[in-house]
Amino acid sequence: MEARMTGRDGGAPLEPLGNTPVVILIRPQMAENIGTTARAMANGGLFHLRIVSPRDGWPQERAWRAASGADRILEAATVHDSVDDAIADLHHVYATCPRPRHIIKTVMTARGGAAELRAATRRGLKVGLMFGPERAGLDNEDMARADALIRYPLNPAFMSLNLAQAVMIMAYEWWMSEDSTPPRTLMTNETHVATKGELENFMSHLVRELDDCGFLRNAQKKPGMVRNLRHFFTRGEVTEQELRTLHGVVRELAHPRGKDGLPDAG
Amino acid sequence: MEARMTGRDGGAPLEPLGNTPVVILIRPQMAENIGTTARAMANGGLFHLRIVSPRDGWPQERAWRAASGADRILEAATVHDSVDDAIADLHHVYATCPRPRHIIKTVMTARGGAAELRAATRRGLKVGLMFGPERAGLDNEDMARADALIRYPLNPAFMSLNLAQAVMIMAYEWWMSEDSTPPRTLMTNETHVATKGELENFMSHLVRELDDCGFLRNAQKKPGMVRNLRHFFTRGEVTEQELRTLHGVVRELAHPRGKDGLPDAG
Numbered sequence: 001m002e003a004r005m006t007g008r009d010g011g012a013p014l015e016p017l018g019n020t021p022v023v024i025l026i027r028p029q030m031a032e033n034i035g036t037t038a039r040a041m042a043n044g045g046l047f048h049l050r051i052v053s054p055r056d057g058w059p060q061e062r063a064w065r066a067a068s069g070a071d072r073i074l075e076a077a078t079v080h081d082s083v084d085d086a087i088a089d090l091h092h093v094y095a096t097c098p099r100p101r102h103i104i105k106t107v108m109t110a111r112g113g114a115a116e117l118r119a120a121t122r123r124g125l126k127v128g129l130m131f132g133p134e135r136a137g138l139d140n141e142d143m144a145r146a147d148a149l150i151r152y153p154l155n156p157a158f159m160s161l162n163l164a165q166a167v168m169i170m171a172y173e174w175w176m177s178e179d180s181t182p183p184r185t186l187m188t189n190e191t192h193v194a195t196k197g198e199l200e201n202f203m204s205h206l207v208r209e210l211d212d213c214g215f216l217r218n219a220q221k222k223p224g225m226v227r228n229l230r231h232f233f234t235r236g237e238v239t240e241q242e243l244r245t246l247h248g249v250v251r252e253l254a255h256p257r258g259k260d261g262l263p264d265a266g
Numbered sequence: 267m268e269a270r271m272t273g274r275d276g277g278a279p280l281e282p283l284g285n286t287p288v289v290i291l292i293r294p295q296m297a298e299n300i301g302t303t304a305r306a307m308a309n310g311g312l313f314h315l316r317i318v319s320p321r322d323g324w325p326q327e328r329a330w331r332a333a334s335g336a337d338r339i340l341e342a343a344t345v346h347d348s349v350d351d352a353i354a355d356l357h358h359v360y361a362t363c364p365r366p367r368h369i370i371k372t373v374m375t376a377r378g379g380a381a382e383l384r385a386a387t388r389r390g391l392k393v394g395l396m397f398g399p400e401r402a403g404l405d406n407e408d409m410a411r412a413d414a415l416i417r418y419p420l421n422p423a424f425m426s427l428n429l430a431q432a433v434m435i436m437a438y439e440w441w442m443s444e445d446s447t448p449p450r451t452l453m454t455n456e457t458h459v460a461t462k463g464e465l466e467n468f469m470s471h472l473v474r475e476l477d478d479c480g481f482l483r484n485a486q487k488k489p490g491m492v493r494n495l496r497h498f499f500t501r502g503e504v505t506e507q508e509l510r511t512l513h514g515v516v517r518e519l520a521h522p523r524g525k526d527g528l529p530d531a532g
Contacts (some may be wrong), residue, residue, distance in 0.1 A: 039424075045421040069424070
């Protein structure tokens, strides 16, 4: 395999995170796109970049400028004369292709492809993702070498996708294929989600002050009004710290001290 | 609401696809990023763009040049003096934020956020997605106006994300939240996946020729060898057209006609 290390220094301390898919750029035209590809790869935890016949040669200063610190990926990238050379040591190769035509081939979504790539790497297989040149995309010979095509579900009225955007979606789906972040969570920092007891304590304080000020004077309506307030305060999670603030809000509204911090004379 | 139509012509025939989230760029710095944002929005079927206090004013020719034909989105974009003005008519607003700190807020993944946005639009609510300026991101006042923050699960060692890449991920997840493309399918074009009968027909042809040429001369090993071939030919889907080609391959290998199309004299 003909390969060339580009050897420079700088950027974020990136390194391979286990057995990750190789990104193979086939005949890329713009050096900037190689740089932004490296950046997108870094975002998704990919590291291995192979470049087949870059139009303007390699290395290119413009790639480094566009990589926003993903230099290590560019430094470790290898250059190849042919697709066959670039994929010879890989077990599975997927080709991204927006508009496959007149071919008989397995087609996968980005998410489905990422799941298969993840499963294959867990089996210890080396896998790759091929991306075609900016204008023309992969040609028929390139696609015939792929185990499957990956076609992103996107707006059919506007499929024009920048090369780095295409890499970003696969890099993101690769990262997501093993991510376990809960879809929704409350970031509480130094406080905690209030217990029902802490909430009840506040409700008692609030109702007591509302009784005192006369807001609940209608005895018949009072239970419903309190229940409605309870509905409001249980709609989303509330933290212990927020309850303390709300205690203060109720106390100060009921017993105003005025702007000078003294009991209000008005 | 102060709003200004930018009024130009050209590009892809984009239009709003139902009730879709509004993308709100807060104090964006680079006009190119507004253009590439429009392109990413178009990819994911988004249309409504609002721009709060763009650093270099609006409209900007560079935005159109970077939009790759998503002109309609830029033409329909509105400009606003404040975040409050840009979100006043919306029911839910989510803020993308890579590194939220010291705040008590609901945090969602891009996928979880997209699912909630989809559910809200189905209820007829108007929803928005806020993106901060390139360098600083959203400030604390911006985030306090959001119902929840969206934080992409991505490589924590490299979170630097271009503005349009950030928009792309949300636009992609928005599109995926209602996409039903099967994760894996065989694109067959004019042919069809072979029936078991068609496959058996080919297997009979193959075994007959292998019998004739002596490949299966060992009667004891024959059943196992045939079974192994059958395993190979049933590993993936095969089409009727491919079986016809394979029939031809077997026929020509067994009874070669030579390069001139006549029966081989050798």
